[in-house]
Amino acid sequence: MRTLDDQPALTHEAQTSEPHPKATGFSQPPSFTQALVTSVVGLVTALGLALVIAMIWQGISSTEEAARQEISETLNRTVERLGLLVRSAEMTAESAERAARWPEVTSGTLRSTLERSLAAFEQRPELSYLGIVLPDTGEYGNLERTASGEILLWLFPGTRPHDPVTRTYVLTDQGFVLRDERPTDGYDPRKRPFYQAALDGSPEGKWIPGYKWIVHEPDSPDLWGFSFVKALRSGEGRLVGVLDTDFDMPALNGFLQSLVSEYRSEIQIVELAAVPRLIGDNAVERAPLPLPDDLAPLIELSASGGPFVSRMELDGEHRWVAARRMELKGGLSWLVVASRKDPFIQAPLRLQLYQVVGMGLVMVAGLLLVSVWMARRFGQPLTELEQRIASTGHDEREVPVASAASVAGGFRETRLLGEALDRFATERRQAQARLEAFNAELEERVAHRTRELQIVNEELDSFSYSVSHDLRAPLRSIAGFSEILTRSYADALDGKARDYLNRVQAATHRMGELIDDLLKLSRVSRAEMRRETVDLSLMAHEILAQLRQDEPDRQVQTGVADGLIAEGDVRLLRILLENLLGNAWKFTSKTPDARIAFTAVNESGATTFVVSDNGAGFDMRYADKLFAPFQRLHRTTEFSGTGIGLATVQRIVGRHGGVISAEAEPGKGATFRFSL
Amino acid sequence: MSNKTILLVEDNPDDEELTLLAFQQNKICNAITVARDGAEALDLLFGPDDKGGSISPTLVLLDLNLPKVSGLDVLRRIRGDARTKLLPVVVLTSSQEEQDLIDGYSLGCNSYVRKPVNFAEFLETVRQLGLYWLLLNKTPELPAAR
The missing domain is CATH 3.30.450.20 (PAS domain)
Incomplete structure (x- = not known):
């Protein structure tokens, strides 16, 4: 017996399917605190880095200018000192x-x-x-x-x-x-x-x-x-x-050495005689050396008189170089070359730079600490509110020990938020409680109805049994004794009495049929459904064969489409087809060229089965009574029947979740369409 | 044929009368003992103190819906007792409930016949029952039947 116990328990569903606040998982955006820390720290770090880079850039550019000036200065001083040397010889x-x-x-x-x-x-x-x-x-x-x-x-x-x-x-x-x-x-x-x-x-x-x-x-x-x-x-x-x-x-070179150590620069002197020779250099000892290749271009470059200053490759390394001609009495010329290794950052500047960069780093670190502190200070109340919200969704029945407003920190905004959250949580708890109470009431109501339905079903069963057994017993007595009267006491009765007895018998006979059909209808409604794949084509062939066998004299042209398959209860579907095909068989009994067809059409993915005949048909004005129990559209004298068959058919279609409709015209046949 | 006793268990006097009439019309002259409820049927078969019944029928026609002891319980007793377990029992009832059919056969009835409303059909039914169970059908000698 099917009762409402089979329904899913609605209240449990509602509780377990409640969305969990934290269940969104991987795609969660960062927290406010995290975002604040990240933003401030990122900003401070970027600013600090920009500052340091600017300082280094300035150091480099000022170093370049300074190096240029310094090497020029060194050259000028060297030439001056050499001039003094030469002059001292002349004065002596x-x-x-x-x-x-x-x-x-x-x-x-x-x-x-x-x-x-x-x-x-x-x-x-x-x-x-x-x-x-x-x-x-x-x-x-x-x-x-x-x-x-x-x-x-x-x-x-x-x-x-x-x-x-x-x-x-x-x-x-x-x-x-x-x-x-x-x-x-x-x-x-x-x-x-x-x-x-x-x-x-x-x-x-x-x-x-x-x-x-x-x-x-x-x-x-x-x-x-x-x-x-x-x-x-x-x-x-x-x-x-x-x-x-x-x-x-x-x-000469001893004198140069003193200048080299004094100016921290390399100093070279090229004698511009017929063949230029290197006379001043730390490699020169007692005799001049041939002109090195890398100095040769300087002779041309400094020919114009003014000092030539440039950064160039010298002695295998990058150097700042300054060169200048020095004229001695009597037409002799020297090329004086001062050079210094190109410093990346000049020493005095470097120290300054280190100091500034160090200060910058300390500032950045300090700002980082400040920003972290600030993020914690301002983010903490929000984080706590967030946790509060999360726990609010979690456990409804547990009253929070501390209210959200009290954990929201000393800010007006977060406190207001917290208070709102408290109200929200309270309302939510109340709503939850109401919902639970309502669910419990519903559950009780369902249980009550289920019990009632169970009782009704049991009563119906017992009623059916009674109808089947007890209603028939007196009927049988009426039928039996009236028959015996007719058979055994016919001589004692006149024609009218015999006619009345025949009427009594016909009525009891019909009453018996009505009871049987009523039981069938009740059985169809109560029978348990077992869904399986059913070959309706085969079933229709069997039913039509049985009808043919029962009335071998009938000439009926039947057509059943192949491969009509349905999902449903095989016993109920057989009753359905027996009724529809049986009706078609019955209502074509007075049609000379009787035809019965069983086919199917596919309409937007759903199959609709069609049973049609060219029999007596009916007037569509009474179509609304067609499927009601004990409703007949033909006189019993025309066609036999209790009017229960189509009611049974409709119940079977309904129990399969389908619909049935009919179309007919008197004298031209009827067409029944149903889905399952 | 006439020395074989039939036990008819039937509470409805109309049905009893009709059944007896049907036997009479069909010229079945066997002795027919009628029990009006299940308890009486059991008394007749096994005696009030279970020491042995007063009759030893060849066939039992059993209605199911009976006062005191139901037909199915009577059937259960008949099949549960060594003296009557081979006794042919035909269920003759108004019910055609699937469950009654299942229960009847499960408890070992030999046949299940529904009483038709139409008396002519009933006559035919009774005729066939008598012909089959009293003439055609063979049963072993009941071991403890006297």
Whole structure:
């Protein structure tokens, strides 16, 4: 028996299907606090980074400008110092010149002349020699500053006939003291380049390109040097002597080294003679070196006179380079080159930069802490409200220990939100309670109805049984005894009495049929449904065959479409087809060319089955009574029947969830359409 | 034929009369004992103290809807007792409820016949019952039947 117990319990459904606030899962947006922290921290970090980058950029650009200025400055100072060096040599020569003119220097006064120039020589520690050559004999006296700082006096005899000895004196507290004497070996200074150059030169004297010196020490390596030479002439133009002041290569480079360490730059000097030579460089020792390739372009670039400053490749590294020509007396030129490794950031700036960057980082860190604190301060109430909302959805019955308003922090907005949330939660709880009460009431009502229906069903069962059994018993008595009267006591009755008895019998017979059909209808309504796939075509063939067998004399043309399949209860569907086909069979009984068809049409995916005949049909005006129990559209004398068949059919179609309709015209047949 | 007793269990006097008339009309002259309820039927078959009944019928015609003890209970007793378990029992009733049919056969009735309303049909039914169960059908000698 089917009761409403089979219905799903609505109240449980409603409770479990309630949406969970946290169940949205992976696509959840970030929390307010998180977003605040992320935004502020991101902003601060970006600003800090931009600041640091700006500082580095400025450091680099100012470094470039500074490097350019500084190397120019170094070059200028170097040229200035070299100018002073050169000038000091010239001034020493001028001092010696004055000493040699009054009195005019002769063979006899050569030594004393040099001794009088000693003070001027001593003042110029870079100078290596100061000498005077007498033109007549080639006698040559000079002052030498040795590498160890001693000051020597040399007197070369030249071509003096009576005393061909070279004497060397050393300066002591008692003046010059003879150190040694040695043979001259035919040394004649008049044949030396400096002497020759002086004779060609202007009265102011001239610098001559570097040349290899004769060293009057045994086993001494080659030594090159530079000389300022000047011819001394009397008022009449007679040559009195030739002056030379000199510094050798180690002295020049020693001087350069002091500048290098002072300016922290590389300094190079190229002598621009017929063949340019490197004379000043930390690689140069006692002799010049060939011009390095990377310096060669600078000769052209600095030809215009002004200083040339650029960043370029030098000695295998990037350097700031400044180069400039320096003109010496007598037409000799030097190219002075100052260079320094190109610094990424200049040292003083670097320190400053470190300080600023450090401060920037400290600021960024501080701002980060502040922003985190702020995000917590302002985000915390919202986070707590969020948790409160989440728990509000969770457990309805549990009254929250702390209200949302109290956890919402000290802000007006969040407090208002919290209060609203509290009201919401309360209302929600009340609504939930109402809903639960309503559900419980509904459930009780359903249970009550179910019990009532159960009782009704049981009563109906019992009623059916009674109808089946108890209503029939008296009927049988009436039918039985009236029959016996007719059979056994016919002679005692007149014609009218027999007619009445026949009527009684006909009525009981019909009453029996009505009871049976009523039971069938009740059984169709109560029978349990078992759905399965049913071959309606096959079933229709069987039913029509049975009808043919029951009335073999009937000539009926039947057509059943193949493959009519339905889902349904096989017993009920058989009753359905038996009724419809049986009706068609019955109502074509007076049609000469009887035809019955069972087909199906497909309308928008749903199958509609069609049973049609060309029999008696009916008037559509009474179509609304067609499916009601005990309603008949034909007189019993025309066609037999109780009027229960189509009611049964409609109940079967209804129990399958389908609909049935009929179409007919008197005398032209009827068509029944049904779906399942 | 006439020495075979029929036990008719029928509470409705009209049905009893009609059934007896039907036997008479069909010229079935066997002794017919009528029990008017289930208890009386059991008394007749097994005696009031279960020491042995007063009759030993060849056929039982059993209505189902009976006062006191129902027809199905009578059938259950008949099939549950060694003395009567092979006794042919024909259920003769107004009911054609599926459940009654199932119960009747489950308890071991030999036949289930519905009383037709139409007396002519009933006559035919009774005629066939008598012919079949009293003439054609063979039953073993009942082991404890006297």
